[in-house]
Amino acid sequence: MEATPLLAAERIDKRFERRLDFAGRLAVKLGAAPGNETVHALDGVSLAVRRGEVLGVVGESGCGKSTLGRILAGIMPASSGRILWQGADRDRLTGTERRTVKLAVQMVFQDPASSLNPRMRVADIIGEAPLVHGQVTRAELGDYIDTILRDVGLDPAMKQRYPHQFSGGQRQRIGIARALAVEPQCIIADEAVAALDVSIRAQIINLFDELRQKRDLTYLFISHDLGIVRFIADRVVVMYLGRVVESAPTSALFAAPNHPYTVALLAGAPRLEDRKRAFAAIEGEIPSPLNPPRGCHFHPRCPHVMARCREEAPRLSEIAPGRLSACHLNQA
């Protein structure tokens, strides 16, 4: 039997009510459109993060990666479904247990500039939470901050500076230090290296890897960059329009993708080995999550679409040990 996952999502749904803009409100008044729009950002998403692994989450813009990350991190409520921490429903925990679990999952964001308070010194950005939560005393705080800064490759001498006095790569190190300060077990990194230049990006990816070993961390690594995910993740979850369409060990997924969307995604990604390639890509736009297609969300763009795909949403089911895919072709 498999060990209980460290963190799991069970049939998570998330709906956002979108307030209409002026043109939209006018259309409603004139009877030309229904009222406020609902975005179904997550539609029955289940996944499990095993202790010690790096789970990659890939998918195109707007497919719900960040929303899923925020819900798993406990900084956004789900509309329905459960989040399990070591098998226990996180919403039912109380008292100190609840607080401990809250600190155990921390998030690192894409844009280091806007996720750090510009008016706080680095020492305070990092030291605030562990002090508030009683994880360190004020007397220990200075040394504690220095240790974390060294762990993320920053000179403790710079701790009285403000975020704007650092480069993009350094600011991302500060963001990571802030997450580490409360001694989490799991880090959710949402496009954490997307804004960085190639040479700096490699430094930060290496840092993630060092910290994982040194501090026994588990990662959920959200990225649209397949090259990075292939390098860093042990397993990968592929999302399309609010649903998980495939999940597999990284090497298996890249060697033989199953879901037609995954196939298209991998085929479309530019590669360093390409030379004078004739570019071609799957037809069609990414549909709006306001109005997702019926049945399989991918059917308007799928080269293998069948009548059944237009009516019935395929279930995510096991196609091989450790591999899940949601496509009717597997049931044919």
Added chain:
Amino acid sequence: MTPTLDIAGLSTHFFTRDGIAKAVDGVSFSIAPGEVLGLVGESGSGKSVTGFSILGLVDPPGRVVAGAIRFKGEDLVGADAQRLRSLRGNRIAMVFQDPMMTLNPVLRIGEQMTEAISAHSKATKSEAQARARDALGAVGIASPEERLTAYPHHLSGGMRQRVAIAIALINAPDLLIADEPTTALDVTIQGQILSVVQRLVARSHTALLWITHDLSVVAGLADRIAVMYAGRIVEQGAVDGLLTCPRHPYTAGLLASLPERAVHGGRLASIPGMAPSLLNRPQGCAFRSRCGLARPECGNAMIAEKQVGDRRFACLHPLADSAGQVM
């Protein structure tokens, strides 16, 4: 054959309160008709300023301070504003990362396209209309007839970018400057745009300058690559040779830090440190503080470019070429 674009010693500086930012400092390259040059470099290395300089769109406090920009033999640095305006959108076209830099939010797509046509030719209204419709179809937009009456905000980001490209290419320009036009887009949409540009450029024999920070994109698209660092081109040459056997340590470092070539679970080679400020670029080689091969003489004077075959690089101690020859 006269190159479509020939740039020699281009320098564009910004005269700011904090000092002179040498955003582009002695850049030379040329592009032949039908050729694709990929200009790659990290943010702030001067790629966009190079593109704006060609178009005559550098605003104060910036100014082209030296060098020549020849378009089909004609000098653009000395050209007057009117001449540049008549070239832009006609013989020289551009697309940017944000399509709204070229699209007008309050005009219908069709109006913008027919305007671009009639500004530079004597087409009748219905001819222009038909050409606009065909151009939308050519960039893969479904039901182009209907889309002509849409406003930009009715379209998704990827569609807007394709409309911007359709407008840029509508007069079959001799030169297209594309500044990170797919950076903000998803993989499957990026593929659509690349295939469109590739086809249209081949058909009209357009010279293409594709500016990007993504080496993987230019690997499959370009004929030649120029690598920019801190305002200068440190290496340029044919795609295959440059990617398989870089001579400049910065090019080699960039390639090594890409996860694509790394083994899962291993460590990425990374370039230590970060790019210097352009306000006070060190004397000599600007890459010196990050370079594992640096020697004292690298800091002495500006590093002259060397040419070996079709490859050019600015480095005193280059990596060996494939024949093991260090020179």
